Amino acid sequence: MKNLILILLTLLCLVGCKKDVNQSFVINGKINGDIPKYIYLKYGNIKDSSLIENNEFKFYGVIKNPTKADFVIHPISSINKSFYIENSSFDIEITSEKKKYKDIELNFINIDTIFNNNTSKIQYDFENFIKEFKNSSDWESKLSNKLNELILKNPENQYSGDILSEITEQSILPINEIESLFKKLDLEKQSKNSIWRIKKILYPIEKINVGQNISDFELPNNKGFLINTNSFRGKYLLIDFWASWCIPCRKQNIELLKVYKNHKNKDLEILGVSIDNNKANWLKAIDKDSIIWQNVIEINGFESDILQKYNVISAIPHNYLIDPNGKIIKENISINELEKLLNE
Known part of the structure; x- marks a missing residue:
């Protein structure tokens, strides 16, 4: 016993x-x-x-x-x-x-x-496959079959999504094939960045342009209230995309503060849109820079549909000047240009 x-x-x-x-x-x-x-x-x-x-x-x-x-x-x-x-x-x-x-x-x-890492073996195998067949006459067909095999065997592995996003951006395979492969991934296990990179090509968002009416959006401000861009009609509105970690943005805040103090009671409002993924850092920056205009946060950063629509793809600061009727009149206006326009 x-x-x-x-x-x-x-x-x-x-x-x-x-x-x-x-x-x-x-x-x-x-x-x-x-x-x-x-x-x-x-x-x-x-x-x-x-x-x-x-x-x-x-x-x-x-x-x-x-x-x-x-x-x-x-x-x-x-x-x-x-x-x-x-x-x-x-x-x-x-x-x-x-x-x-x-x-x-x-x-x-x-x-x-x-050594002793299964994903590294998968990665090594795929890299060797590319070296061997990249210049073959039926490269597209071979690549499609290889990706299909890889994803079916490893739908949860982030390497599957990462390599599919790279192939998608290289425009090697037809969109319908990419979409078919994309649907076989376990999206809950893939990296948000890879999903976003694939989706923005499969399902492109129509971007706004100067001369068009603003595409309104709503985001939470630093006090937790939802702020909608349509609430600023009747005044010029500067939509300023920034982040606490962006040094040029922080320097620009100093100059914007001067402009805002001169025109806030007349004809100008500013809406700061932070792309910080850390709310604490965002709030500290607002306090340190003495920002007194409305500020909202988009924690999805560059992967946000809002930023995609506003063509804020990879760099900030980025801004749009909106007229009192909601029409976009300038993209990336300088502080000097803004001051001159408001003084006219």
């Missing part, structure tokens, strides 16, 4: 231990070249650090499905390619080299080898 209990306890322990391994990841890393004190791992919204000892480092964590990751070395670094972490124990070897680029010292990180 005692032996039977011991056997059962051992089996339970083995099952439990195996479950823990499958639900977490362990990165056993080795670094060569210019070796810093710490190395950082970034994936999703997480940034972790590891002390490097004897050229080795480790990272531990838990993820729901294979996820794209990058190594970072402070203060500034660049990596040759992203890799994927998954809930397993795997080994990775990298080389770090300090180089100067435009008088800035960068840490260039090169991933040399990855």
Whole structure:
């Protein structure tokens, strides 16, 4: 009886231990070249650090499905390619080299080898497939079949969505084929960025232009109230897209404050649209910059439908001047131009 209990306890322990391994990841890393004190791992919204000892480092964590990751070395670094972490124990070897680029010292990180990582094998296989068949006469057909095979076998793996977004942006395959492949992905497990990159090509949003009427939108302000652009009719409205982390935006806030104080009781309103994904940073910036005009936040950032419609694709600050009737009269108006127009 005692032996039977011991056997059962051992089996339970083995099952439990195996479950823990499958639900977490362990990165056993080795670094060569210019070796810093710490190395950082970034994936999703997480940034972790590891002390490097004897050229080795480790990272531990838990993820729901294979996820794209990058190594970072402070203060500034660049990596040759992203890799994927998954809930397993795997080994990775990298080389770090300090180089100067435009008088800035960068840490260039090169991933040399990855062992015992299933997603890396999938990635390596697909990269070799491209090298072998890219110049073949039936490249499109081969690529479509390969992507279909990849996605059907790995619908939850973020690599599937990432590579499909890259292929989509290269306009290699017809849109209907891309859409068919896209629908086979488990979208809940894919990165938001890859989904957005594919969707903006499959289902493009009509962009606004100077001379057209404004496309009204509604977003929450810093006090939690919803603000709609249609509430500003009757005055000139400057819609200013910005963020707390954008240095040019913060400098422009100082100049905008002067203009706003001169014209707020006459003919000008400003609506700041922050693309911060951190509300606390947004609120701190409003306070620090003494912003007194209406400010709303779009936490989806550049992936927002609003920003797509307003052609704010990758750079801020970006603004639109709207006339009292709701017509767009200028895109990216300078402070001097704005002041001159309001003084006329």
